[in-house]
Amino acid sequence: MNFPASWLPISESSDFSLANLPFGIFSHASQPPRVGVAVGEYIIDMTAAAQLGVFDQAEVAVSVFEQSTLNALMNGGRAQASRLRTILQHELTTPNSTLHQAADRVLVRQKDAHMHLPVAIGDxxxxxxxxxxxxxxxxxxxxxxxxxxxxxxxxxxxxxxxxxxxxxxxxxxxxxxxxxxxxxxxxxxxxxxxxxxxxxxxxxxxxxxxxxxxxxxxxxxxxxxxxxxxxxxxxxxxxxxxxxxxxxxxxxxxxxxxxxxxxxxxxxxxxxxxxxxxxxxxxxxxxxxxxxxxxxxxxxxxxxxxxxxxxxxxxxxxxxxxxxxxxxxxxxxxxxxxxxxxxxxxxxxxxxxxxxxxxxxxxxxxxxxxxxxxxxxxxxxxxxxxxxxxxxxxxxxxxxxxxxxxxxxxxxxxxxx
Amino acid sequence: MNFPASWLPISESSDFSLANLPFGIFSHASQPPRVGVAVGEYIIDMTAAAQLGVFDQAEVAVSVFEQSTLNALMNGGRAQASRLRTILQHELTTPNSTLHQAADRVLVRQKDAHMHLPVAIGDxxxxxxxxxxxxxxxxxxxxxxxxxxxxxxxxxxxxxxxxxxxxxxxxxxxxxxxxxxxxxxxxxxxxxxxxxxxxxxxxxxxxxxxxxxxxxxxxxxxxxxxxxxxxxxxxxxxxxxxxxxxxxxxxxxxxxxxxxxxxxxxxxxxxxxxxxxxxxxxxxxxxxxxxxxxxxxxxxxxxxxxxxxxxxxxxxxxxxxxxxxxxxxxxxxxxxxxxxxxxxxxxxxxxxxxxxxxxxxxxxxxxxxxxxxxxxxxxxxxxxxxxxxxxxxxxxxxxxxxxxxxxxxxxxxxxxx
Structure with missing residues (x-):
């Protein structure tokens, strides 16, 4: 299958296409570090998206996104991360989706954000x-x-x-x-x-x-x-x-x-x-x-x-x-x-x-x-x-x-x- | 200086004399793992002792002892651990001290306890x-x-x-x-x-x-x-x-x-x-x-x-x-x-x-x-x-x-x- 076009402009030369949606830890303005997903030139603030109910069907606690590392999210398993990405792909390609309507609150420009070490590494x-x-x-x-x-x-x-x-x-x-x-x-x-x-x-x-x-x-x-x-x-x-x-x-x-x-x-x-x-x-x-x-x-x-x-x-x-x-x-x-x-x-x-x-x-x-x-x-x-x-x-x-x-x-x- | 005798019998061949007082993580009965200190054949339940106010002058939060690893305690530094040991030495050698009076609640026999990995090891x-x-x-x-x-x-x-x-x-x-x-x-x-x-x-x-x-x-x-x-x-x-x-x-x-x-x-x-x-x-x-x-x-x-x-x-x-x-x-x-x-x-x-x-x-x-x-x-x-x-x-x-x-x-x- 191919994705329909997104309401968000994503350059063909971007590493962060709809097929990617990688996870990271970012902060911006005076907010503490938390989980984000990269798409095009933006970061999706996963806490803000979760608070809007975007991930309700995935049954992930909002607190998983309010962490300064991805470990809690990773601990939820590959299938959970996959569900989150599928929901985001749907939201990003559906005009007037919840994410679209709240884009001002949920999207942060990568150039305005500070990135953190994404994981507390064990060994x-x-x-x-x-x-x-x-x-x-x-x-x-x-x-x-x-x-x-x-x-x-x-x-x-x-x-x-x-x-x-x-x-x-x-x-x-x-x-x-x-x-x-x-x-x-x-x-x-x-x-x-x-x-x-x-x-x-x-x-x-x-x-x-x-x-x-x-x-x-x-x-x-x-x-x-x-x-x-x-x-x-x-x-x-x-x-x-x-x-x-x-x-x-x-x-x-x-x-x-x-x-x-x-x-x-x-x-x-x-x-x-x-x-x-x-x-x-x-x-x-x-x-x-x-x-x-x-x-x-x-x-x-x-x-x-x-x-x-x-x-x-x-x-x-x-x-x-x-x-x-x-x-x-x-x-x-x-x-x-x-x-x-x-x-x-x-x-x-x-x-x-x-x-x-x-x-x-x-x-x-x-x-x-x-x-x-x-x-x-x-x-x-x-x-x-x-x-x-x-x-x-x-x-x-x-x-x-x-x-x-x-x-x-x-x-x-x-x-x- | 030499310690006065303890009200607790401690064998001369014990590794755990008053001069030692090492830290570990133990559990017993159905209680969750928490911080203990070994003395003679016993373990001092540090949470129970803290709740009695024994460590009030050391200004250590009780929660530091309610952990399943020593990391929070260690993070408090050597001087804090030293103060805790000094207080315990005093309590253990003072007849009718708080610890003595509450010995039933605070002391656990080592043979009745289960020991856990004491530290979350980074590298x-x-x-x-x-x-x-x-x-x-x-x-x-x-x-x-x-x-x-x-x-x-x-x-x-x-x-x-x-x-x-x-x-x-x-x-x-x-x-x-x-x-x-x-x-x-x-x-x-x-x-x-x-x-x-x-x-x-x-x-x-x-x-x-x-x-x-x-x-x-x-x-x-x-x-x-x-x-x-x-x-x-x-x-x-x-x-x-x-x-x-x-x-x-x-x-x-x-x-x-x-x-x-x-x-x-x-x-x-x-x-x-x-x-x-x-x-x-x-x-x-x-x-x-x-x-x-x-x-x-x-x-x-x-x-x-x-x-x-x-x-x-x-x-x-x-x-x-x-x-x-x-x-x-x-x-x-x-x-x-x-x-x-x-x-x-x-x-x-x-x-x-x-x-x-x-x-x-x-x-x-x-x-x-x-x-x-x-x-x-x-x-x-x-x-x-x-x-x-x-x-x-x-x-x-x-x-x-x-x-x-x-x-x-x-x-x-x-x-x-």
């Missing part, structure tokens, strides 16, 4: 699911054996830091850290000289699982509420010195930025595509069938303080080797439980495209080859005041389904560490 | 701070270079899983996982054959820090609420296959057990001792002076289903190379923020004693040398229905300050993974 897990990324990075450090022996048998992952996940727009302070200078045998404590971004897609858990009870592949989608765009900031020089033998720690935990808008799993379903063939075939609990990847066009731009943004990377999430069902089945195969609000991210997404490198470590071959910005500047790693802008969207017949952007500017390191 | 960080442990484990895998070059320059750590932290007494299901059989080139998915414990001390954050603002060594103690005993369960065969290049994941995230009782930082202060000399001297932001280790006697026992407990390990937390101030200073040196409820653990504690190995991996030299139980049984790794019991306490002139125990039994793996 944050970061995967390493792009074959191109793992191969490109592996080649830099282990040319003879780029992929570890385990890589094609399980979706490698590590636990990240939840406290420092922040919403798009919040700047990132260049971190200090221990770095081993070339040829030295003792480290120095300096601001990172190798600050990098990582282009990722993340998804948020919308249902608690039971400790000791693995989630099977075919159940996994019940546990997914929606997706966000993720920039997993990384300090490569700090990482190189600290990561043996227990993995990255301070090189990653100073900040992770996510998009303001959570695109529901249901809105992404029309973008499903088959993923790459998996050879060797994974063990039975991870051997998946069907189209469970998503065709989401991704790009990264760097915006220097004194110039226009240059697009550095263009790729697509469809290339990811391990899909989200496999990630959930693997994560819980030990009996580890998932909770509402947990964030699971893909790891850096790189593709086969010549400019499909999802981080500077890859693009510059570990700092050896500078990349040119459109304004003539060059970059190996990020400079102070550079702003990194990531965008992601899919296109399907009923409209564009996008994340908006995740953006953040680099601030100089503290003067006194 | 869980696990360090690797025992030199003996890192050296012993390193020798098994890299005899020529047991310690990584970074080890003496920073307290190595990784992010753990908060969702699966559980309270003492909750059993642990033997996890399934991918394991590479000897000589094979592809893994199998089986119940772990190398289930291990790790003896650790953990501490809980009681004050939010600011993102981008490192905590200096001399400020670090302001952020510590108290300590727990930790068993960081590990599956060594799963760990060996999965951990490259991003560190342990499923081999650790199926369960972590902590003690029911949170011993306040203030109660541990009389147990302070100097730690080992640090050579080379750490960089300035980690170079600490003074006595910041704790003399806490630790032991691990295994209790097979059909026998008596055998003590496997006896050591002391004083041997830890990196202290908690250094752990906090390092953790936040990148700008990473800490939040009330975060758990930071020491990593496996081993000491120089002949039986001072804090895990079976070390004690059995990676599964090569079985250890003998007192009943004649042997163990390489844990069997189904084995119960692991850890205890920890310090002794000072005013009484014993202990954690009670952290115990859990191993249940067989699921039949259908």
């Amino acid at each position: 944050y897990t970061d995967f390493y699911s792009s074959l191109e990324h793992a191969t490109n990075v592996g080649k830099l450090f282990r040319p003879e054996q780029p992929l570890m022996p385990n890589w094609k048998h399980l979706p490698v992952a590590y636990h990240g830091r939840a406290s420092s996940v922040q919403v798009s727009g919040v700047p990132v302070r260049r971190p200090f850290g221990q770095v081993l200078p070339a040829g030295a045998d003792a480290p120095v404590f300096i601001p990172t000289q190798a600050l990098d971004y990582e282009l990722e897609l993340g998804f948020l858990i919308g249902k608690n699982s039971i400790s000791g009870r693995p989630i099977r592949l075919e159940e996994a989608e019940d546990y997914i509420f929606g997706f966000v765009l993720v920039n997993d900031w990384s300090a490569r020089d700090i990482q190189r010195w600290e990561y043996q033998p227990l993995g990255p720690f301070l090189s990653k935990n100073f900040a992770t930025s996510i998009s303001s808008w959570v695109v529901t799993y249901d809105a992404l379903l029309p973008l499903r595509v088959f993923g790459p063939e998996q050879t060797p075939r994974p063990l039975p609990h991870l051997a998946d069938e069907g189209a469970h990847n998503f065709s989401i066009q991704l790009e990264v731009a760097i915006n220097p303080a004194d110039a226009e943004p240059s697009i550095f990377c263009q790729t697509n999430a469809r290339h990811l080797y391990w899909n989200v069902r496999q990630q959930i089945a693997h994560h819980t195969s030990s009996g580890c439980n998932l909770r509402v609000g947990d964030l699971l991210a893909s790891g850096t997404i790189s593709g086969p495209e010549p400019n499909g490198h999802g981080c500077l470590l890859e693009q510059t071959q570990a700092g050896k080859i500078p990349v040119n910005l459109q304004d003539g500047n060059q970059r190996i790693y990020l400079h102070d005041y550079d702003e990194v802008i990531m965008r992601g969207y899919g296109v399907q017949p009923q409209g564009r389904v996008g994340f908006g952007e995740v953006r953040a500017q680099i601030l100089p390191a503290n003067e006194n560490p | 869980y960080t696990d360090f690797y701070s025992s030199l003996e442990h890192a050296t012993n484990v390193g020798k098994l895998f890299r005899p020529e270079q047991p310690l990584m070059p970074n080890w003496k320059h920073l307290p190595v750590a990784y992010h753990g899983r908060a969702s699966s932290v559980q309270v003492s007494g909750v059993p642990v299901r033997r996890p399934f996982g991918q394991v590479l059989p000897a000589g094979a080139d592809a893994p199998v998915f089986i119940p772990t054959q190398a289930l291990d414990y790790e003896l650790e001390l953990g501490f809980l954050i009681g004050k939010n820090s600011i993102s981008g603002r490192p905590i200096r060594l001399e400020e670090a103690e302001d952020y510590i609420f108290g300590f727990v005993l930790v068993n960081d369960w590990s599956a060594r065969d799963i760990q060996r296959w999965e951990y490259q290049p991003l560190g342990p994941f499923l081999s650790k995230n199926f369960a972590t057990s902590i003690s029911s009782w949170v011993v306040t930082y203030d109660a541990l202060l009389p147990l302070r001792v100097f730690g080992p000399e640090q050579t080379p001297r750490p960089l300035p932001h980690l170079a600490d002076e003074g006595a910041h280790n704790f003399s806490i006697q630790l032991e691990v026992a295994i209790n097979p289903a059909d026998a008596e407990p055998s003590i496997f390990c006896q050591t002391n937390a004083r041997h830890l190379y990196w202290n908690v101030r250094q752990q906090i200073a390092h953790h936040t040196s990148s700008g990473c923020n800490l939040r009330v409820g975060d758990l930071l653990a020491s990593g496996t504690i081993s000491g120089p004693e002949p039986n001072g190995h804090g895990c079976l991996l070390e004690q059995t030299q990676a599964g090569k040398i079985p250890v003998n139980l007192q009943d004649g049984n042997q163990r390489i790794y844990l069997h189904d229905y084995d119960e692991v019991i850890m205890r920890g306490y310090g002794v000072q002139p005013q009484g014993r300050v202990g954690f009670g125990e952290v115990r859990a039994q191993i249940l067989p793996a699921n039949e259908n993974p």
Whole structure:
């Protein structure tokens, strides 16, 4: 089916078509943060809409929308969120609907609103699911054996830091850290000289699982509420010195930025595509069938303080080797439980495209080859005041389904560490 | 000063002397979980005591005690918890005090109560701070270079899983996982054959820090609420296959057990001792002076289903190379923020004693040398229905300050993974 035209003007190039309707937390004027839904250039104030009775048939308490996080809404399950979106689609396409008549009270321009971190994140897990990324990075450090022996048998992952996940727009302070200078045998404590971004897609858990009870592949989608765009900031020089033998720690935990808008799993379903063939075939609990990847066009731009943004990377999430069902089945195969609000991210997404490198470590071959910005500047790693802008969207017949952007500017390191 | 005798009989061998008074969450009869304080064989029902006006001068709302976690209490800061303990010490040593007169209503026998996870844990960080442990484990895998070059320059750590932290007494299901059989080139998915414990001390954050603002060594103690005993369960065969290049994941995230009782930082202060000399001297932001280790006697026992407990390990937390101030200073040196409820653990504690190995991996030299139980049984790794019991306490002139125990039994793996 196609939606009838909305009484609200929605540009065809908007990420927030009627087919999308992502959830977020916004505030405007002097009101406290609360749940909103993006459509075109507007935010629907869900509290105001609920108070008008718009969602009465969905039987959702108004208080669910008066929260400063989406957790209570997510806890209501995918089916409830789906009902809310269906009601909004109907309201937005019906002339003189309740929403239409109360548009003045219910709609807030996005440019007038302030966006907040949408979710209270419990645990944050970061995967390493792009074959191109793992191969490109592996080649830099282990040319003879780029992929570890385990890589094609399980979706490698590590636990990240939840406290420092922040919403798009919040700047990132260049971190200090221990770095081993070339040829030295003792480290120095300096601001990172190798600050990098990582282009990722993340998804948020919308249902608690039971400790000791693995989630099977075919159940996994019940546990997914929606997706966000993720920039997993990384300090490569700090990482190189600290990561043996227990993995990255301070090189990653100073900040992770996510998009303001959570695109529901249901809105992404029309973008499903088959993923790459998996050879060797994974063990039975991870051997998946069907189209469970998503065709989401991704790009990264760097915006220097004194110039226009240059697009550095263009790729697509469809290339990811391990899909989200496999990630959930693997994560819980030990009996580890998932909770509402947990964030699971893909790891850096790189593709086969010549400019499909999802981080500077890859693009510059570990700092050896500078990349040119459109304004003539060059970059190996990020400079102070550079702003990194990531965008992601899919296109399907009923409209564009996008994340908006995740953006953040680099601030100089503290003067006194 | 010494405390006068209490009107409540407290055994000299009790972990819960007047000098301790640790906090926990308990329930009994049909009442909901709430805050309690352990003393001798009893729990002081803090809600009941507050309702009697016992804490009026501390100006703590009764609702702080009616919670199912300690987070609200911890958020009130160390000084508030200290005032509460001082009032309790006075009440417990004053004949006919309010608490004494209402003892029937306020005191619950520990054996009649059910203990709950004391804290809603935000992020869980696990360090690797025992030199003996890192050296012993390193020798098994890299005899020529047991310690990584970074080890003496920073307290190595990784992010753990908060969702699966559980309270003492909750059993642990033997996890399934991918394991590479000897000589094979592809893994199998089986119940772990190398289930291990790790003896650790953990501490809980009681004050939010600011993102981008490192905590200096001399400020670090302001952020510590108290300590727990930790068993960081590990599956060594799963760990060996999965951990490259991003560190342990499923081999650790199926369960972590902590003690029911949170011993306040203030109660541990009389147990302070100097730690080992640090050579080379750490960089300035980690170079600490003074006595910041704790003399806490630790032991691990295994209790097979059909026998008596055998003590496997006896050591002391004083041997830890990196202290908690250094752990906090390092953790936040990148700008990473800490939040009330975060758990930071020491990593496996081993000491120089002949039986001072804090895990079976070390004690059995990676599964090569079985250890003998007192009943004649042997163990390489844990069997189904084995119960692991850890205890920890310090002794000072005013009484014993202990954690009670952290115990859990191993249940067989699921039949259908």
